[in-house]
Amino acid sequence: xxxxxxxxPGKSTVPHQHRLAAGIDLGTTNSLVATVRSGRAETLADxxxxxxLPSVVRYTLDGVEVGESARxxxxxxxxxxxxxxxxxxxxxxxxxxxLGSEQAYDFVSGDSAVPRxxxxxxxxxxxxxxxxxxxxxxxxxxxxxxxxxxxxxITVPAYFxxxxxxxxxxxxxxxxxHVYRLLNEPTAAAVAYGLDRGADGxxxxxxxxxxxxxxxxxxxxxxxxxxxxxxxxxxxxxxxFDVRIAHWILDQAGWVGESDRSVLRQILDQARVAKEALAGxxxxxxxxxxxxxxxxxxxxxxxxxxxxxxxxxxKTITTCRRVMRDAGISVDQIEDVVMVGGSTxxxxxxxxxAEFFGREPLVxxxxxxxxxxxxxxxxxxxxxxxxxxxMLLLDVNPLSLGIETMGGLTEKIIPRNTTLPVxxxxxFTTFKDGxxxxxxxxxxxxxxxxxDCRSLARFELHGIPAMVAGAARIRVTFAVDAxxxxxxxxxxxxxxxxxxxxxxxxxxxxxxEIAGMLQASIxxxxxxxxxxxxxxxxxxxxxxxxxxxxxxxxxxxxxxSGEEHDQVQAALQRxxxxxxxxxxxxxxxxxxxxxxEDCEFYVERRMNxxxxxxxxxxxxxxxxxxxxxxxx
Ligand code: ADP
Ligand code: MG
Numbered sequence: 001x002x003x004x005x006x007x008x009p010g011k012s013t014v015p016h017q018h019r020l021a022a023g024i025d026l027g028t029t030n031s032l033v034a035t036v037r038s039g040r041a042e043t044l045a046d047x048x049x050x051x052x053l054p055s056v057v058r059y060t061l062d063g064v065e066v067g068e069s070a071r072x073x074x075x076x077x078x079x080x081x082x083x084x085x086x087x088x089x090x091x092x093x094x095x096x097x098x099l100g101s102e103q104a105y106d107f108v109s110g111d112s113a114v115p116r117x118x119x120x121x122x123x124x125x126x127x128x129x130x131x132x133x134x135x136x137x138x139x140x141x142x143x144x145x146x147x148x149x150x151x152x153x154i155t156v157p158a159y160f161x162x163x164x165x166x167x168x169x170x171x172x173x174x175x176x177x178h179v180y181r182l183l184n185e186p187t188a189a190a191v192a193y194g195l196d197r198g199a200d201g202x203x204x205x206x207x208x209x210x211x212x213x214x215x216x217x218x219x220x221x222x223x224x225x226x227x228x229x230x231x232x233x234x235x236x237x238x239x240x241f242d243v244r245i246a247h248w249i250l251d252q253a254g255w256v257g258e259s260d261r262s263v264l265r266q267i268l269d270q271a272r273v274a275k276e277a278l279a280g281x282x283x284x285x286x287x288x289x290x291x292x293x294x295x296x297x298x299x300x301x302x303x304x305x306x307x308x309x310x311x312x313x314x315k316t317i318t319t320c321r322r323v324m325r326d327a328g329i330s331v332d333q334i335e336d337v338v339m340v341g342g343s344t345x346x347x348x349x350x351x352x353x354a355e356f357f358g359r360e361p362l363v364x365x366x367x368x369x370x371x372x373x374x375x376x377x378x379x380x381x382x383x384x385x386x387x388x389x390x391m392l393l394l395d396v397n398p399l400s401l402g403i404e405t406m407g408g409l410t411e412k413i414i415p416r417n418t419t420l421p422v423x424x425x426x427x428f429t430t431f432k433d434g435x436x437x438x439x440x441x442x443x444x445x446x447x448x449x450x451x452d453c454r455s456l457a458r459f460e461l462h463g464i465p466a467m468v469a470g471a472a473r474i475r476v477t478f479a480v481d482a483x484x485x486x487x488x489x490x491x492x493x494x495x496x497x498x499x500x501x502x503x504x505x506x507x508x509x510x511x512x513e514i515a516g517m518l519q520a521s522i523x524x525x526x527x528x529x530x531x532x533x534x535x536x537x538x539x540x541x542x543x544x545x546x547x548x549x550x551x552x553x554x555x556x557x558x559x560x561s562g563e564e565h566d567q568v569q570a571a572l573q574r575x576x577x578x579x580x581x582x583x584x585x586x587x588x589x590x591x592x593x594x595x596x597e598d599c600e601f602y603v604e605r606r607m608n609x610x611x612x613x614x615x616x617x618x619x620x621x622x623x624x625x626x627x628x629x630x631x632x
Pocket of ligand 2 (some may be wrong): 027209341420
């Protein structure tokens with residue numbers, strides 16, 4: 001029997017077109033691209049069936065080589081072969097100098113913001129090197145999928161600052177990719193395991209790659225991952241394992257003399273091959289060519305490997321312990337431990353991690369590919385291939401965003417840990433009669449006083465129509481996009497005049513600084529509240545003083561006797577003094593109240609006077625009949 005094609009009335013029967021999107025893990029050592037096909041996320045292979053692309057770019061006179069062939073050429077052509085560009089991206093020359101990388105590239109001296117390396121193909125930056133890698137992966141995705149990519153999600157370490165994120169986006173743009181968004185690597189790994197679909201809880205992501213170690217503690221809260229703490233070692237990874245094994249090989253071979261660079265490189269390569277083989281077998285044969293035509297052959301066992309690597313692996317465990325402490329989380333609160341990075345294939349790593357966390361880590365998804373797979377899942381959602389209710393909102397803003405209000409106080413508009421993207425608006429008003437401009441200071445932080453927060457930007461709104469204080473309505477809107485870029489707009493509601501500014505909220509703030517600012521807000525919380533109350537009371541006093549001053553100048557002569565005028569003046573003077581001198585919010589508040597009571601008769605008289613003036617020239621019954629509201 002033929003199947004009927006069923007469609008909802010009014011809806012097309014044509015299946016909606018699948019938009020091509022990819023997730024890219026742009027790694028320090030290796031990079032990968034993945035995509036969702038027929039509901040499954042998978043990494044894509046090159047024409048030789050290789051999924052992993054070494055993050056190495058070689059510049060030659062004939063063009064650019066990327067990947068395995070470049071990696072192999074590194075020994076013979078070190079100055080033109082750039083590896084680990086990720087360590088340099090978004091960094092200034094001075095910072096790179098302190099990275100301690102043994103790679104001696106030929107850096108161009110000068111004070112350009114972006115450091116450049118001299119190669120035979122000209123001067124290039126880390127952004128361009130990364131772009132070459134992204135180009136290859138983007139092309140691979142288009143070739144495999146047979147169409148143009150609509151967009152991509154690119155992963156970055158959780159600790160990447162704004163400059164590093166911006167530089168990564170620039171690299172993608174150079175590669176001709178449309179970036180939906182950047183995604184934190186640990187978040188991507190958690191998404192790959194579907195942890196965002198599970199119950200709320202805390203997860204540890206342990207990522208040991210080629211040259212770096214990262215551990216992140218994520219908390220899933222209503223479908224949103226919050227990074228509680230991150231830590232790691234930017235100079236510890238599989239490469240260091242290789243060095244240990246190479247030393248062991250040289251020891252075993254009884255080699256004591258100097259070895260030249262190419263011999264060492266070859267031994268390091270053999271060490272890596274042996275290490276990787278031990279993920280799948282109990283022992284492996286090692287054979288190396290030593291200087292002077294000597295050959296050495298031996299056997300490396302898993303136990304031997306474990307003994308060699310233990311000190312290094314234990315260093316990562318120490319870091320885990322510290323990060324857990326930073327996050328304020330105990331081991332038994334961790335729901336899952338996710339293994340990421342090629343080096344977690346070494347069984348000894350898994351053993352020590354399992355021992356520390358007291359549970360078996362998740363290893364079902366290939367640790368080399370898990371980040372790319374999570375990125376692909378996210379890209380698929382962002383491309384619109386999933387129903388809206390599956391939309392993932394994965395990032396939160398780390399610190400509150402707000403503006404400065406009278407008295408140097410912060411008014412939070414977007415509180416910390418709000419999911420991104422987000423837009424929030426709040427109305428403000430003028431403080432003075434006839435005020436036609438307003439300065440808007442955008443701040444980030446948890447403290448009550450602007451001076452304790454970080455100022456992000458300042459701009460002015462002009463052209464506010466002159467009105468009495470408090471009458472103008474100025475709507476200030478904060479919008480933060482998925483990458484954490486903030487746009488602030490101020491708009492006067494009656495005329496529509498507006499001004500706006502774009503800021504980068506996390507610019508230059510390291511995770512440590514963010515943690516420090518949070519800590520300070522907790523420590524100062526009660527003191528801050530006192531200061532806030534006093535400041536608010538003073539602002540209110542100031543408002544009353546201004547309003548009364550304006551009123552007196554306007555109509556005191558008509559409405560007050562000489563004696564009454566003196567009485568009001570004296571009350572006003574008292575408030576001015578208390579407000580200036582008292583450090584106690586209660587006193588200032590009481591003084592404001594006192595003034596209001598003392599001047600009540602005057603306020604009443606002004607109101608009556610105002611009404612009489614408004615009605616002048618009209619008959620009283622006119623108001624009761626047509627124009628005014630009916631009395632019945
Ligand atoms: P990165 O994130 O730094 O780009 P990867 O996650 O791709 O790096 O990890 C690369 C490291 O993983 C290399 O040091 C490599 O030797 C190591 N590695 C790959 N496969 C294995 C394996 N089977 N056993 C042990 N280590 C492995
Ligand atoms: Mg990685």
